Amino acid sequence: MAPMGIRLSPLGVAVFCLLGLGVLYHLYSGFLAGRFSLFGLGGEPGGGAAGPAAAADGGAVDLREMLAVAVLAAVRGGDEVRRVRESNVLHEKSKGKTREGAEDKMTSGDVLSNRKMFYLLKTAFPSVQINTEEHVDAADQEVILWDHKIPEDILKEVSAPKEVPAESVTVWIDPLDATQEYTEDLRKYVTTMVCVAVNGKPVLGVIHKPFSEYTAWAMVDGGSNVKARPSYNEKTPKIVVSRSHSGMVKQVALQTFGNQSTIIPAGGAGYKVLALLDVPDKSQEKADLYIHVTYIKKWDICAGNAILRALGGHMTTLSGEEISYTGSDGIEGGLLASIGMNHQALVRKLPDLEKTGHK
Ligand SMILES: Nc1ncnc2c1ncn2[C@@H]1O[C@H](COP(=O)(O)O)[C@@H](OP(=O)(O)O)[C@H]1O
Ligand SMILES: [Mg+2]
Incomplete structure (x- = not known):
């Protein structure tokens, strides 16, 4: 017998407890989700506390x-x-x-x-x-x-x-x-x-x-925060190429664009993409095209590819295929990077490296 003459049915108590637990679970999970979305997406830029910017379990x-x-x-x-x-x-x-x-x-x-x-x-x-x-x-x-x-x-x-x-x-x-x-x-x-x-x-x-x-x-x-130059020389381009992983790039470039074009050997794929843009840095040489013929890895080229794409330029394999930045680390088909030019027309000018043995 409960106090004041009220009898508690065991089944009723169990149902009540289950309901209570359900409400608590709902409130708690909603609270956590709210915390994560604050970190990730809704928070004011510049105002939030230090911490992860995205939910650890995926999300956006x-x-x-x-x-x-x-x-x-x-x-x-x-x-x-x-x-x-x-x-x-x-x-x-x-x-x-x-x-x-x-x-x-x-x-x-x-x-x-x-x-x-x-x-x-x-x-x-x-x-x-x-x-x-x-x-x-x-x-x-x-x-x-x-x-x-x-x-x-x-x-x-x-x-x-x-x-x-x-x-x-x-x-x-x-x-x-x-x-x-x-x-x-x-x-x-x-x-x-x-x-x-x-x-x-x-x-x-x-x-x-x-x-x-x-x-x-x-x-x-x-x-x-960077842009293309106003014009590029398509007929007799300055072509920036690797100085330490060159392969047959000079032969390919001169065969395609003729002896009037200029070859600029330089280090770094990042540097070579910047050579195509309007960069105020004094130590930066300028070029009209970037060509690479040997194997290269995606971390070397992805940033340059994104910047060129954002500015209306292109970076593809030498046969004009887009490069996918998932899966394997490397690409086999060489590189052609251009901006402010007809990229597909440039691809058509290049020799087939498999056939010419210039790879
Ligand atoms: N044939 C090749 N095999 C492996 N990595 C290559 C390569 N050709 C170029 N790379 C890499 O691509 C980047 C640019 O090359 P390059 O200066 O010759 O144009 C360099 O990256 P890291 O300096 O990050 O290793 C270089 O090592
Ligand atoms: Mg690298």
């Missing part, structure tokens, strides 16, 4: 936030690259040989820049796939928090957030492009790069020059 990511973190990562990585070079202690090692037999080098600059860049991006966007040139040492983690500030120049150009599903995103990091030239102290060629691909298409690219502290960024259908 904002490409404008990814651009802000990508620029920060490229700059922070670049600080490491510069610091190591200025110390003159590079701890140069070989990772093996390229298919053509060149040394594939790695230095402390590559490793330390990679650590900074990878963990900045991974901490801000834990649920996205990140592919990076260098090995990430899980025992040597560094949690670097992004302060959720989006720089003014990005806010000015990209006026609204742009959400995409986290699982559609692949990030490509090159912590030190032109490592060969870095070891030779040819500083102007060196860049750090971040690229974001959505469903394999390059949509956002950052190329940073650590020694002149110049940064170019662009987002497809978003905005950019």
Whole structure:
């Protein structure tokens, strides 16, 4: 007998408890979801506390936030690259040989820049796939928090957030492009790069020059801080090519465009894409086309591909195929990068490398 003469039925008590638990579960899960969406999408740029920018369990990511973190990562990585070079202690090692037999080098600059860049991006966007040139040492983690500030120049150009599903995103990091030239102290060629691909298409690219502290960024259908030059020489172009992984590129370029065209050998895929643009940096040479004929990896080219696409240019294989930035790390078909020109007409001019044996 309960107090005041009320009898409690055991079945009634059980049903009541179950209902209560249900209400509590509903409230609690809603609260957690609200917390995550605040971090990821709805929060005011610049105002939020440090923490992940996207839900750890997937959800959506904002490409404008990814651009802000990508620029920060490229700059922070670049600080490491510069610091190591200025110390003159590079701890140069070989990772093996390229298919053509060149040394594939790695230095402390590559490793330390990679650590900074990878963990900045991974901490801000834990649920996205990140592919990076260098090995990430899980025992040597560094949690670097992004302060959720989006720089003014990005806010000015990209006026609204742009959400995409986290699982559609692949990030490509090159912590030190032109490592060969870095070891030779040819500083102007060196860049750090971040690229974001959505469903394999390059949509956002950052190329940073650590020694002149110049940064170019662009987002497809978003905005950019760099643009194409007003005109390009299509008839007798200046063609920028690799100085350390050249293969038969000079023969291919001269055979296609004639002896009146000029070949500019240069280090770094990032540097070579910047050569096609209107870049204020004094150490930057200018060219009309970028051609590469040997195997190359996606972290070397994705950022440049995204920037060119955002500005109306193109980067394809030499046979004109678009490059997909998912799956395998490398591409076999060489590269042709152009802007302000008829890209498909250029492709038609090039010889078939399989047939001519110029690969
Ligand atoms: N045949 C090849 N095999 C492997 N990597 C290559 C390559 N050709 C170019 N690369 C890489 O692409 C980047 C640009 O090359 P290049 O300066 O010769 O144009 C360099 O990246 P890293 O310096 O990041 O290794 C270089 O190692
Ligand atoms: Mg590289």
